[in-house]
Amino acid sequence: MNLFSWLRPASPVLADDLQRRLGKLPVIRDLSECSLREQRWVVLDLETTGLNLNKDRVLSIGAVVIEDGAIDFGQQFERTLQCRELKVSPSVLIHGLGPNAIAAGSEPAEALVDLLEFMGNSPVLAFHAPFDQHMLGRAMKEHLGHKLQQVFLDVADIAPLVCPQAHIREAGLDDWINWFRLDVFERHHASADALATAELALILFSRARQQQIHSPLNLQQRLSQWKRRQQTHSF
């Protein structure tokens, strides 16, 4: 047992209805052999107070859904989380969420349960997914005492995997948007970034199919092979 665990607040006490809703969530399974098109995907982006994995907090969540191979405008998720102890920091300038917007946001536990229901058992796509996965995982644990189990795939990895000809190292979302000459709407809030990421993902899926990557499982396997290769290269 961690020495400092007694310093942390105990597992959060959840309202009954939230507890009930958590209990009804579907079981998360491994990726399957169905086609890329048949798979429902959730594309996610977070705004956080900063980039520190252990200290910073989730401010807002935007997510869209890719279903039947297309982005479905009827299924969108957008929440700003209430966050009392927030200090105004320079990152306000980036995410544009002022203290007022955040104070007016949703109750975090409720918003996170909403998100879990929205995600269901679909795999999650995000740009620099490990960051979002970690931040979201922490928030889930803190507010819900719930373990985030969804499979995350990193679009920042899929892109160079299926477009090796791009030769952009350490490319950010903007680099890939430029590379594919994507016209994206106004960016830099979680929803718009999620949508841009989703549009990127549609292109990448189309390229993946051309490279005989047909199922989500297949994609996951090719990704880990590719990452291993990258690591051997760099050492």
Place this chain on the structure above:
Amino acid sequence: MSKADAFTQAGKTAVLQNIQGTLQFLQRFPPFNQMEHAHLAYLVEQCQLRFYGQGESIIKPADGPVEHFYIVKQGRVVGERPHTAKGGTETTFEITTGECFPLAALLGERATRTEHLAGEDTFCLQLNKLAFIKLFALSNTFRDFALRGVSSLLDQVNQQVQQKAVETLGTQYSLNTRLGELAMRHPVTCSPTTALREAVKLMHEQQVGSIVAVDEHKAPLGIFTLRDLRHVVAEGIGDFNDPIERHMTPSPFYLSPDHSAFDAAIAMTERHIAHVCLVKEQRLCGVVSERDLFSLQRVDLVHLARTIRSAQRVEQLVNLRGEIGQLVERMLAHGASSTQITHIITLLNDHTVCRVIELTLADKGDPGVPFSWLCFGSEGRREQTLHTDQDNGILFEARDAAHAAEIRGKLLPIAQQINNSLAQCGFTLCKGNVMAGNPQLCLSRAEWARRFAAFIREATPENLLGSSIYFDLRVVWGDEQGCAQLRRGILDQVGDNRLFQRMMAENALRNRPPVGRFREFVLTKKNGEKATLDLKIQGLTPFVDGARLLALANGIDANNTLERFRQLVNKDVIDRLDGAAYEEAYHFIQQTRLQQHQLQTRENLPYSNRVDPDSLNHLDRRILRESLRQAQRLQSSLTVRYQL
């Protein structure tokens, strides 16, 4: 979900950032920029965003009835159709950011006729058919757009679809209305042996202007109208116990209930009748009167035609010209098509010409020689607009050259007076002197035949120009036999003369439609004025010339450009889809030209065929561009056909 719920829902989601972003994107393009916010939000919320890699098929004929409406968010969609003549495929249209497809197939509930492919990496917003229908019903702006899109070339349309859509969607009715729908009440009928008194009593009771005598199978035998009653009374036939068959007009003219109001108006104008029987499977099922048409459109076409034919002096005809202008104005306002309008103008012009000839003959005395009055050019093709030159000539029969010269001597003074009277009536004197008063155009049949044969034999530039005017000849007044023989002669000679056809084809390529390789208009600037294009010469002439060449080369005896295309399709000379596309394009350019003329008249500007594409709205501009592209396709098909 109820409609109201759907909108509350849409209202809520409209705050979502991404919906907002897409809304703002769509608001840059028609018709979305004019749609109500709630409708637009509903549209976006129902949309899916789909990606198509370059070359990927989006929809194709084999997919069956179209299930989605698409808006291009980014990229380029091209229409590809198998090329019948050359094999392979050709691009028939391009659709780019903010534009939609496939409207005609969607409204017609059929498969698309053209495969739509991604010309480059493309994102499309995709709306399911149910949501499309709902929007179509809710948003006037969207509905108008969808219907106009259908009449445009954006989607290789057939007009039937539009007409049907207009009918079922209850938009304002027009001259295209089926007669069956106009003749609401049952026709008043009697037997041929009914006494006159009884028949008139029936008419009076039923408040109608006509009664139809029918046999036991309801087949019409004759019609008796108030006009006939006037005759009976005026002639002082006292016995109203006579059977009606003695006074009725036997074998009355009839149309089927599927004919259009326009057909009835034309029939009444041509035949000077005020009632048209509707007959289906040999049974009378209705009567349409002049008044039914009036109440429909207030188009006093029939009245006008009758006034022209009974005018007593040329001055009266001059006054009536103004009324023709007003009639055209009203018809345009009521949404009549350019084909209908040019047809009506031609019809009224024909009446005017006939009346002028009759009045002149009454004035100068009958020369005692039968002759036919010919017309050429647009009048010959029945494609006249209000602003029109005289292009006419005289045809008569003569034994030999000396006889011909003698007759010419008698006819020329009459012809010159006719030309002058027509000029008074607003038919501008022809600058090139292509007029019957010119001795070179007042010829016997043998002389005309020689002249035409020379055109075909010696293809000089003047002769080619001549053939493009004279070979569209027809008779306006007088016997039609001689002219028909001349036309047959032309068809035989042109059909056999491949060299002449080739020269005509080269001639048909002179006027290039002003669209560039890269989708924009190529405009001419004159003395620092705004850049414009000529709708007649650069837009219509390529179609007219192409249709004439193909018709003459393939033995088709029609003059009208659209009729020529139709017959060329029937003869498999041109592809059915191409024919429809040419027709549609021609139609649109002519419509734009007429609207342009009306606008100029209203603003007291000199009349001109030049138009500045920037003065058109976004949609019209785009349709015009596509129409001109069709002219380009027709020309390139001639290049292939005649190996130019």
